[in-house]
Amino acid sequence: MKWPMIFLLGLSVAACSVAPRIVVPPITLPPAPVPQDFAPVHGPDQLAQLAPVPVQWWRTFGNTDLDALVEEALHHATDIAVADATLRQAREQGAAAAGAALPQVDASYQAQRTRVSNALAPAVTDATQQLYTLHTTQVTVSYGLDLFGGTHARIRSANAAAEVQRHRFDAARTTVIANLVQAVIQRAALAAQIAAGETSVAVNRDILAQLLKRQKLGAVGAADIATQQAALASAEAALPALVRSEAHQRVVIGALIGRTAGSPLPKLPNFSGLAIPHDLPLLLPSDLVARRPDVQAARSQLEGAGADVGVAIAARLPNIQLSASGGGTAQHLFDMFQSGNPFWTLLGGVTQPIFHAGALRHQQRAVEAALDGAKAQYRAAVLQAFGDVSDALTGLRTDADAFDAASRASDASARALGFIRRQLSLGEVGTLALLNATGADAQARAQVIQARAARLGDTVALYQAAGGGVLER
Numbered sequence: 001m002k003w004p005m006i007f008l009l010g011l012s013v014a015a016c017s018v019a020p021r022i023v024v025p026p027i028t029l030p031p032a033p034v035p036q037d038f039a040p041v042h043g044p045d046q047l048a049q050l051a052p053v054p055v056q057w058w059r060t061f062g063n064t065d066l067d068a069l070v071e072e073a074l075h076h077a078t079d080i081a082v083a084d085a086t087l088r089q090a091r092e093q094g095a096a097a098a099g100a101a102l103p104q105v106d107a108s109y110q111a112q113r114t115r116v117s118n119a120l121a122p123a124v125t126d127a128t129q130q131l132y133t134l135h136t137t138q139v140t141v142s143y144g145l146d147l148f149g150g151t152h153a154r155i156r157s158a159n160a161a162a163e164v165q166r167h168r169f170d171a172a173r174t175t176v177i178a179n180l181v182q183a184v185i186q187r188a189a190l191a192a193q194i195a196a197g198e199t200s201v202a203v204n205r206d207i208l209a210q211l212l213k214r215q216k217l218g219a220v221g222a223a224d225i226a227t228q229q230a231a232l233a234s235a236e237a238a239l240p241a242l243v244r245s246e247a248h249q250r251v252v253i254g255a256l257i258g259r260t261a262g263s264p265l266p267k268l269p270n271f272s273g274l275a276i277p278h279d280l281p282l283l284l285p286s287d288l289v290a291r292r293p294d295v296q297a298a299r300s301q302l303e304g305a306g307a308d309v310g311v312a313i314a315a316r317l318p319n320i321q322l323s324a325s326g327g328g329t330a331q332h333l334f335d336m337f338q339s340g341n342p343f344w345t346l347l348g349g350v351t352q353p354i355f356h357a358g359a360l361r362h363q364q365r366a367v368e369a370a371l372d373g374a375k376a377q378y379r380a381a382v383l384q385a386f387g388d389v390s391d392a393l394t395g396l397r398t399d400a401d402a403f404d405a406a407s408r409a410s411d412a413s414a415r416a417l418g419f420i421r422r423q424l425s426l427g428e429v430g431t432l433a434l435l436n437a438t439g440a441d442a443q444a445r446a447q448v449i450q451a452r453a454a455r456l457g458d459t460v461a462l463y464q465a466a467g468g469g470v471l472e473r
Contacts, residue, residue, distance in 0.1 A: 025375045025376075027382050029289075031285075032050075033048075033282045033393075036048045036393060036396075038396050040400045040401070040404035041404050042403070042411075043276070043400070043404065043452070046279075046400070047280065048282050048393065048462070050282050050284070051279065054469055056070075057463045060279075061274050061275055061456070062274075062275035063273050063274055063275070066274070068266055069180060069253070070180060072258070073180050073257045077256055078258060080173055082172075083165070086168070087168075090162040090165040093161070094155070094158040094159045094162040101146065106140045106142075107137075107139050110135075113133050114134070115130055117130070118130060132331055134329055134331060135330055135332070135333045136327060136336070137327045140324070140325040142321065142322070142324075143322045143323070144320065145320040145321075145322065148314040150310070150314025150319075153309075154307070156303070156304070156307035156310075160301070160304030161304055163296075163300035163304075164301050171293035171297065178468070179256060181460050183249050185274060185457055188270055188271040191270065192272075192449045193446055196442070196445040200238075200441070201239070203417070203441070204232040204235050204438060211224055211225055276455055276456060277459055281462070281466050283466055293468075295378070295381045295382055299378055301374050301377065302375060305371040305374035306371055306374075309364070313364060315360055316360045318351065318352045319350070319352075320349070321348070321350075321351070322347070323347045324345065324347070326343065327343060329341060385465070388464075388465035391465075392462035393462065395454070395461065396459065399454045399458055402451045406444065406448045406450075407451075409440075410441075410448045413443075416441070420438075
């Protein structure tokens with residue numbers, strides 16, 4: 001008996017031989033990034049160089065109100081709560097799957113009250129006793145020999161699914177934080193545009209008042225007054241859309257921190273209180289692949305798909321089940337283990353699938369196709385990671401140029417409007433020049449705000465593209 005058992009044990013140790021070896025699809029990595037300096041003449045510069053992503057990267061914006069919002073989102077955001085629950089579920093399912101690799105032990109107790117016919121032999125020693133009670137206690141041990149690795153493949157698949165959810169949980173937190181910071185930036189920018197719009201309205205009202213005074217003196221006609229009234233109305237008409245957008249961003253911020261629409265919000269950062277980070281991270285392509293949660297989730301999904309192929313292959317091969325049971329039965333509860341009452345059973349069986357109408361073969365082909373799909377998804381995730389970083393760096397470079405041009409335009413338009421208003425007070429300016437100056441000033445103010453918001457937003461995009469911070473769980 002010793003040699004067959006040793007042989008079976010050797011087969012079970014070599015159980016994983018039927019599972020395919022997972023090979024990560026080869027992907028050509030881009031060259032290592034070079035440091036880049038985004039330095040507009042009229043604004044703060046930014047330097048992107050090889051450096052790790054800060055763990056709490058949102059703190060680089062230097063605003064305590066923003067920090068408080070992020071902390072609240074980490075504790076109350078619904079997307080994070082869903083991802084956390086899904087992760088806990090996947091881990092428990094992985095632990096449950098691991099139990100299949102060990103023997104299963106069950107205990108049972110049964111009480112049976114029976115009356116039999118006189119023509120039947122009762123299950124007791126006294127043949128004249130037709131009414132009796134039997135007490136039975138039994139312990140059963142069962143174990144399936146994992147000869148071809150099907151059980152271990154299921155365990156690997158379940159563990160891979162848990163790893164997928166762990167990386168998706170990291171991705172959910174990074175996404176929530178990035179979306180929150182972006183919403184805070186957009187709301188602050190809209191609030192700044194509303195303030196600039198109100199300034200433009202005030203300027204146009206002041207100009208209209210001066211023109212009305214000059215009309216009384218006969219220096220301007222009704223056409224000039226109507227033209228300025230139209231300009232004032234246009235400036236006022238631009239405000240409602242900005243107010244609506246700013247209110248919407250408040251709703252977005254509230255949802256991200258777990259508050260219902262209309263509930264009071266914590267103190268929100270103003271636009272000038274958000275600093276443009278100077279030092280930006282750049283990662284080697286290999287480090288980027290290792291850090292991005294979506295890439296790591298795709299890799300874990302690839303490993304799970306490979307394990308599923310092993311499960312499908314093992315399902316077509318012999319399956320050996322061993323079981324043993326022992327217990328006792330008697331008419332009286334405490335006599336179950338008296339002499340003659342105990343019983344035991346040993347059972348071994350082999351099952352070999354013979355004909356399933358091709359179902360097992362097609363199931364194997366299905367999971368092999370899923371493995372090919374997982375390889376393609378992994379490749380797509382890696383390419384997406386490189387593309388996101390490239391887009392963010394391009395955005396930062398063009399944002400710096402746009403901010404520089406918008407700053408110069410704002411300075412020039414502000415000086416021009418000052419000259420025009422001074423000439424207006426002296427009665428030496430025409431209506432067309434006045435309209436051009438006020439319109440150019442309002443547009444330049446908005447462009448400066450939008451250009452600065454773009455720099456802040458693309459900075460967030462770079463942090464997110466680099467995988468975000470490694471947050472403690």
